[in-house]
Amino acid sequence: MNPPKRMLVVAMANRIEGLRVAVGLTMADAPLQVAVWGELPDDEAATPQLEALAFGDVPVQALPAGDAASWDALARQIVDSDIVYCV
Numbered sequence: 001m002n003p004p005k006r007m008l009v010v011a012m013a014n015r016i017e018g019l020r021v022a023v024g025l026t027m028a029d030a031p032l033q034v035a036v037w038g039e040l041p042d043d044e045a046a047t048p049q050l051e052a053l054a055f056g057d058v059p060v061q062a063l064p065a066g067d068a069a070s071w072d073a074l075a076r077q078i079v080d081s082d083i084v085y086c087v
Helices: 015-028 047-055 068-079
Strands: 007-011 032-037 060-063 083-086
Touching: 007 015, 007 068, 015 032, 015 047, 015 083, 032 068, 047 060, 060 068
Parallel strands: 007 032, 007 083, 032 060
Antiparallel strands: none
């Protein structure tokens, strides 16, 4: 049997929806990580999503938008993933 695909969700334009997509992908039973472009959202809509990802031990990384190193980190994550969802 083939190993499960490594998935990455990049939450950029709609960070809350990106987090929701990531929560849904936890059901895929595959390695999953989340990159949030900019700061993590801290409103009521984001809290349940972030809690669900924390419960599922899904790593969520905030990538500061004004930092050039964030582009390098995002590029590495994309290359290391088999499936990438950008929201």
